[in-house]
Amino acid sequence: MLSVENLTKVYRTGDKALTDVSFTVPRGQVVGLIGPSGAGKSTLIRCVNRLVEPSAGSVRLNDLDITRLRSGDLRRARRRIGMIFQEYALVERLTVMENVLSGRLGYVPFWRSFTRRFPPADIAKAFRLLDRVGLSAHADKRADALSGGQRQRVGIARALEQDPDLLLVDEPTASLDPKTSRQIMRLIVEICRESGLPAIINIHDVVLAQQFADRIIGLQAGRVVFDGPPAGLTEEV
Ligand code: ADP
Ligand code: ADP
Numbered sequence: 001m002l003s004v005e006n007l008t009k010v011y012r013t014g015d016k017a018l019t020d021v022s023f024t025v026p027r028g029q030v031v032g033l034i035g036p037s038g039a040g041k042s043t044l045i046r047c048v049n050r051l052v053e054p055s056a057g058s059v060r061l062n063d064l065d066i067t068r069l070r071s072g073d074l075r076r077a078r079r080r081i082g083m084i085f086q087e088y089a090l091v092e093r094l095t096v097m098e099n100v101l102s103g104r105l106g107y108v109p110f111w112r113s114f115t116r117r118f119p120p121a122d123i124a125k126a127f128r129l130l131d132r133v134g135l136s137a138h139a140d141k142r143a144d145a146l147s148g149g150q151r152q153r154v155g156i157a158r159a160l161e162q163d164p165d166l167l168l169v170d171e172p173t174a175s176l177d178p179k180t181s182r183q184i185m186r187l188i189v190e191i192c193r194e195s196g197l198p199a200i201i202n203i204h205d206v207v208l209a210q211q212f213a214d215r216i217i218g219l220q221a222g223r224v225v226f227d228g229p230p231a232g233l234t235e236e237v
Contacts, residue, residue, distance in 0.1 A: 001026050002166055002198050007057035009043050017043040018222045025198040030189050032213030033202045039219040041202045045168050048200070049081050050074060061166055082159030086171035088151040092144040096135060099143055099154050100126045103161035129157040133187060149180035156188060167192065167199035174204060181205070185212040
Protein backbone atom coordinates (compact mmCIF):
# COMPACT_ATOMS: atom_id res chain seq x y z
CA MET A 1 0.00 0.00 0.00
CA LEU A 2 1.11 3.54 -0.77
CA SER A 3 0.35 6.26 1.72
CA VAL A 4 0.92 9.94 0.93
CA GLU A 5 0.39 12.32 3.84
CA ASN A 6 0.27 16.12 3.72
CA LEU A 7 2.75 16.19 0.88
CA THR A 8 3.88 19.71 0.07
CA LYS A 9 6.41 20.92 -2.47
CA VAL A 10 7.66 24.45 -2.85
CA TYR A 11 10.36 24.76 -5.51
CA ARG A 12 13.33 27.04 -4.93
CA THR A 13 11.78 29.41 -7.44
CA GLY A 14 8.89 29.87 -5.00
CA ASP A 15 6.45 27.82 -7.12
CA LYS A 16 4.08 26.02 -4.78
CA ALA A 17 3.59 22.82 -6.79
CA LEU A 18 1.84 20.69 -4.11
CA THR A 19 -0.07 21.70 -1.00
CA ASP A 20 -1.09 19.18 1.67
CA VAL A 21 -1.76 16.29 -0.69
CA SER A 22 -2.97 13.16 1.13
CA PHE A 23 -4.27 9.81 -0.12
CA THR A 24 -3.63 6.09 0.18
CA VAL A 25 -3.61 3.53 -2.61
CA PRO A 26 -4.38 -0.08 -1.61
CA ARG A 27 -3.10 -3.21 -3.34
CA GLY A 28 -4.27 -3.67 -6.90
CA GLN A 29 -5.83 -0.24 -7.22
CA VAL A 30 -5.13 1.88 -10.29
CA VAL A 31 -5.33 5.61 -9.68
CA GLY A 32 -5.69 7.94 -12.65
CA LEU A 33 -4.01 11.25 -11.80
CA ILE A 34 -5.57 14.07 -13.80
CA GLY A 35 -5.44 17.85 -13.88
CA PRO A 36 -4.46 20.71 -16.17
CA SER A 37 -0.86 21.41 -17.13
CA GLY A 38 1.00 22.84 -14.13
CA ALA A 39 -1.38 21.21 -11.60
CA GLY A 40 1.46 19.29 -9.95
CA LYS A 41 1.04 15.80 -11.42
CA SER A 42 4.70 15.31 -12.40
CA THR A 43 5.85 16.82 -9.14
CA LEU A 44 3.68 14.37 -7.21
CA ILE A 45 5.02 11.37 -9.12
CA ARG A 46 8.59 12.63 -8.68
CA CYS A 47 8.11 13.19 -4.96
CA VAL A 48 6.96 9.58 -4.54
CA ASN A 49 10.26 8.22 -5.90
CA ARG A 50 12.13 11.26 -4.60
CA LEU A 51 13.48 12.49 -7.89
CA VAL A 52 12.08 15.67 -6.35
CA GLU A 53 12.61 16.29 -2.62
CA PRO A 54 9.31 17.00 -0.86
CA SER A 55 9.26 20.16 1.28
CA ALA A 56 6.97 18.59 3.88
CA GLY A 57 4.82 15.55 4.45
CA SER A 58 5.56 11.87 3.98
CA VAL A 59 5.39 9.07 1.43
CA ARG A 60 5.18 5.52 2.76
CA LEU A 61 5.36 2.35 0.72
CA ASN A 62 4.27 -0.60 2.86
CA ASP A 63 6.62 -0.58 5.84
CA LEU A 64 8.98 2.02 4.41
CA ASP A 65 8.98 5.79 4.94
CA ILE A 66 10.50 6.86 1.62
CA THR A 67 10.80 10.48 2.67
CA ARG A 68 13.23 9.57 5.47
CA LEU A 69 15.60 7.31 3.55
CA ARG A 70 19.24 8.17 2.91
CA SER A 71 20.99 7.46 -0.37
CA GLY A 72 21.78 3.72 -0.13
CA ASP A 73 18.39 2.82 1.28
CA LEU A 74 16.73 5.18 -1.16
CA ARG A 75 18.36 3.37 -4.07
CA ARG A 76 16.98 0.06 -2.77
CA ALA A 77 13.55 1.61 -2.24
CA ARG A 78 13.51 2.94 -5.81
CA ARG A 79 14.03 -0.63 -7.01
CA ARG A 80 10.66 -1.40 -5.44
CA ILE A 81 9.00 1.25 -7.61
CA GLY A 82 8.43 0.36 -11.25
CA MET A 83 8.42 3.30 -13.66
CA ILE A 84 6.72 3.46 -17.04
CA PHE A 85 7.40 6.50 -19.23
CA GLN A 86 5.71 8.37 -22.04
CA GLU A 87 8.65 7.97 -24.41
CA TYR A 88 9.33 4.38 -23.25
CA ALA A 89 12.98 5.13 -22.37
CA LEU A 90 14.21 1.99 -24.11
CA VAL A 91 17.78 1.50 -25.22
CA GLU A 92 17.39 1.48 -28.99
CA ARG A 93 20.41 -0.63 -29.87
CA LEU A 94 19.50 -3.38 -27.40
CA THR A 95 17.04 -6.19 -27.97
CA VAL A 96 13.66 -6.47 -26.33
CA MET A 97 14.99 -9.14 -23.93
CA GLU A 98 18.02 -7.00 -23.06
CA ASN A 99 15.82 -4.01 -22.36
CA VAL A 100 13.67 -6.06 -20.00
CA LEU A 101 16.71 -7.47 -18.19
CA SER A 102 18.16 -3.98 -17.83
CA GLY A 103 15.25 -3.33 -15.45
CA ARG A 104 16.82 -5.86 -13.12
CA LEU A 105 20.29 -4.33 -13.46
CA GLY A 106 19.02 -0.86 -12.69
CA TYR A 107 21.50 0.63 -15.16
CA VAL A 108 22.21 0.42 -18.86
CA PRO A 109 24.94 -2.11 -19.66
CA PHE A 110 27.47 -1.10 -22.28
CA TRP A 111 28.81 -4.52 -23.16
CA ARG A 112 27.36 -6.64 -25.95
CA SER A 113 25.28 -9.78 -25.52
CA PHE A 114 24.90 -9.35 -21.82
CA THR A 115 21.86 -11.61 -21.78
CA ARG A 116 24.01 -14.70 -21.33
CA ARG A 117 25.42 -13.31 -18.09
CA PHE A 118 22.04 -13.71 -16.45
CA PRO A 119 21.06 -16.94 -14.69
CA PRO A 120 18.48 -19.04 -16.58
CA ALA A 121 15.85 -18.24 -13.96
CA ASP A 122 16.09 -14.52 -14.76
CA ILE A 123 15.83 -15.18 -18.49
CA ALA A 124 12.85 -17.46 -17.95
CA LYS A 125 11.15 -14.81 -15.87
CA ALA A 126 11.80 -12.14 -18.50
CA PHE A 127 10.27 -14.47 -21.10
CA ARG A 128 7.21 -14.96 -18.93
CA LEU A 129 6.81 -11.19 -18.65
CA LEU A 130 7.27 -10.73 -22.40
CA ASP A 131 4.67 -13.42 -22.92
CA ARG A 132 2.30 -11.58 -20.56
CA VAL A 133 2.62 -8.36 -22.56
CA GLY A 134 2.28 -10.23 -25.86
CA LEU A 135 5.87 -9.88 -27.07
CA SER A 136 7.46 -13.31 -26.59
CA ALA A 137 7.88 -13.68 -30.37
CA HIS A 138 9.89 -10.43 -30.47
CA ALA A 139 12.41 -11.06 -27.67
CA ASP A 140 15.42 -10.88 -30.00
CA LYS A 141 14.30 -7.86 -32.03
CA ARG A 142 16.06 -4.59 -31.49
CA ALA A 143 13.99 -1.97 -29.70
CA ASP A 144 14.27 0.41 -32.65
CA ALA A 145 12.44 -2.11 -34.86
CA LEU A 146 9.26 -1.95 -32.77
CA SER A 147 6.06 0.05 -33.07
CA GLY A 148 5.08 2.53 -30.37
CA GLY A 149 2.62 0.13 -28.76
CA GLN A 150 5.20 -2.67 -28.73
CA ARG A 151 7.76 -0.34 -27.18
CA GLN A 152 5.40 0.53 -24.38
CA ARG A 153 4.80 -3.20 -23.81
CA VAL A 154 8.55 -3.60 -23.37
CA GLY A 155 8.44 -0.67 -20.95
CA ILE A 156 5.76 -2.46 -18.94
CA ALA A 157 7.66 -5.77 -18.87
CA ARG A 158 10.83 -3.95 -17.80
CA ALA A 159 9.00 -2.21 -14.96
CA LEU A 160 7.67 -5.58 -13.75
CA GLU A 161 11.03 -7.33 -13.97
CA GLN A 162 12.14 -5.86 -10.64
CA ASP A 163 9.03 -7.19 -8.81
CA PRO A 164 7.91 -3.73 -7.78
CA ASP A 165 5.53 -2.91 -4.91
CA LEU A 166 4.24 0.13 -6.79
CA LEU A 167 3.93 1.28 -10.39
CA LEU A 168 4.39 4.94 -11.29
CA VAL A 169 3.25 5.60 -14.81
CA ASP A 170 3.88 8.92 -16.53
CA GLU A 171 1.65 9.67 -19.54
CA PRO A 172 1.95 6.12 -20.93
CA THR A 173 -0.21 6.75 -23.98
CA ALA A 174 0.73 10.30 -24.93
CA SER A 175 2.70 9.10 -27.96
CA LEU A 176 0.22 6.44 -29.07
CA ASP A 177 -2.88 6.36 -31.28
CA PRO A 178 -6.29 6.00 -29.56
CA LYS A 179 -6.72 2.27 -30.17
CA THR A 180 -3.21 1.39 -29.00
CA SER A 181 -3.69 3.72 -26.03
CA ARG A 182 -6.73 1.74 -24.91
CA GLN A 183 -4.86 -1.56 -25.32
CA ILE A 184 -1.95 -0.30 -23.23
CA MET A 185 -4.21 1.07 -20.49
CA ARG A 186 -6.16 -2.20 -20.40
CA LEU A 187 -2.94 -4.20 -20.12
CA ILE A 188 -1.58 -2.07 -17.24
CA VAL A 189 -4.88 -2.29 -15.34
CA GLU A 190 -5.20 -6.06 -15.85
CA ILE A 191 -1.66 -6.65 -14.64
CA CYS A 192 -2.22 -4.52 -11.54
CA ARG A 193 -5.42 -6.38 -10.72
CA GLU A 194 -3.95 -9.85 -11.15
CA SER A 195 -0.73 -9.11 -9.25
CA GLY A 196 -2.13 -6.80 -6.56
CA LEU A 197 0.15 -3.94 -7.64
CA PRO A 198 -1.01 -0.44 -6.79
CA ALA A 199 -0.44 2.11 -9.56
CA ILE A 200 -0.58 5.85 -10.11
CA ILE A 201 -1.00 6.84 -13.72
CA ASN A 202 -0.38 10.45 -14.68
CA ILE A 203 -2.78 10.70 -17.57
CA HIS A 204 -3.71 13.72 -19.61
CA ASP A 205 -6.63 12.01 -21.33
CA VAL A 206 -9.58 12.23 -18.93
CA VAL A 207 -11.74 9.90 -21.03
CA LEU A 208 -9.08 7.17 -20.89
CA ALA A 209 -8.65 7.76 -17.16
CA GLN A 210 -12.39 7.39 -16.60
CA GLN A 211 -12.58 4.32 -18.76
CA PHE A 212 -9.76 2.38 -17.12
CA ALA A 213 -8.79 3.70 -13.68
CA ASP A 214 -10.43 2.37 -10.50
CA ARG A 215 -10.21 5.78 -8.96
CA ILE A 216 -9.51 9.33 -10.09
CA ILE A 217 -7.47 11.89 -8.21
CA GLY A 218 -7.82 15.36 -9.69
CA LEU A 219 -5.19 18.00 -8.96
CA GLN A 220 -5.56 21.72 -9.49
CA ALA A 221 -2.92 24.27 -8.52
CA GLY A 222 -1.24 21.66 -6.32
CA ARG A 223 -4.33 20.62 -4.36
CA VAL A 224 -6.55 17.56 -4.54
CA VAL A 225 -9.87 18.80 -5.93
CA PHE A 226 -11.38 15.39 -6.66
CA ASP A 227 -10.82 11.93 -5.22
CA GLY A 228 -13.30 9.21 -6.02
CA PRO A 229 -14.66 6.71 -8.52
CA PRO A 230 -14.51 7.67 -12.21
CA ALA A 231 -18.31 7.78 -12.40
CA GLY A 232 -18.37 10.63 -9.87
CA LEU A 233 -16.14 12.88 -11.94
CA THR A 234 -17.78 16.19 -12.82
CA GLU A 235 -17.10 18.66 -15.61
CA GLU A 236 -15.08 21.18 -13.65
CA VAL A 237 -12.26 18.82 -12.56
P1 ADP B 1 1.97 18.98 -14.22
O1 ADP B 1 2.76 17.73 -14.25
O2 ADP B 1 0.58 18.78 -13.66
O3 ADP B 1 1.94 19.70 -15.53
P2 ADP B 1 4.18 20.05 -12.68
O4 ADP B 1 4.33 19.17 -11.50
O5 ADP B 1 5.09 19.86 -13.82
O6 ADP B 1 2.64 19.99 -13.16
O7 ADP B 1 4.28 21.56 -12.22
C1 ADP B 1 3.59 22.08 -11.08
C2 ADP B 1 4.09 23.49 -10.82
O8 ADP B 1 5.42 23.46 -10.37
C3 ADP B 1 4.07 24.39 -12.04
O9 ADP B 1 3.77 25.70 -11.59
C4 ADP B 1 5.51 24.31 -12.56
O10 ADP B 1 5.86 25.46 -13.24
C5 ADP B 1 6.27 24.19 -11.25
N1 ADP B 1 7.52 23.42 -11.43
C6 ADP B 1 7.64 22.15 -11.89
N2 ADP B 1 8.93 21.76 -11.88
C7 ADP B 1 9.63 22.80 -11.40
C8 ADP B 1 11.01 23.02 -11.13
N3 ADP B 1 11.94 22.09 -11.38
N4 ADP B 1 11.38 24.22 -10.61
C9 ADP B 1 10.47 25.16 -10.36
N5 ADP B 1 9.14 25.03 -10.58
C10 ADP B 1 8.73 23.86 -11.09
P1 ADP C 1 5.99 17.70 -18.35
O1 ADP C 1 5.42 18.19 -19.63
O2 ADP C 1 6.47 16.28 -18.36
O3 ADP C 1 5.13 18.02 -17.12
P2 ADP C 1 7.51 20.08 -18.18
O4 ADP C 1 7.68 20.49 -19.59
O5 ADP C 1 6.47 20.72 -17.30
O6 ADP C 1 7.35 18.50 -18.13
O7 ADP C 1 8.90 20.23 -17.41
C1 ADP C 1 10.10 19.79 -17.98
C2 ADP C 1 11.18 19.95 -16.94
O8 ADP C 1 11.27 21.30 -16.53
C3 ADP C 1 10.92 19.16 -15.67
O9 ADP C 1 12.13 18.67 -15.17
C4 ADP C 1 10.30 20.16 -14.72
O10 ADP C 1 10.55 19.80 -13.37
C5 ADP C 1 11.03 21.42 -15.13
N1 ADP C 1 10.17 22.60 -14.90
C6 ADP C 1 8.86 22.72 -15.16
N2 ADP C 1 8.40 23.91 -14.81
C7 ADP C 1 9.48 24.59 -14.31
C8 ADP C 1 9.67 25.91 -13.78
N3 ADP C 1 8.66 26.77 -13.65
N4 ADP C 1 10.89 26.24 -13.41
C9 ADP C 1 11.90 25.39 -13.51
N5 ADP C 1 11.80 24.13 -13.99
C10 ADP C 1 10.59 23.75 -14.39
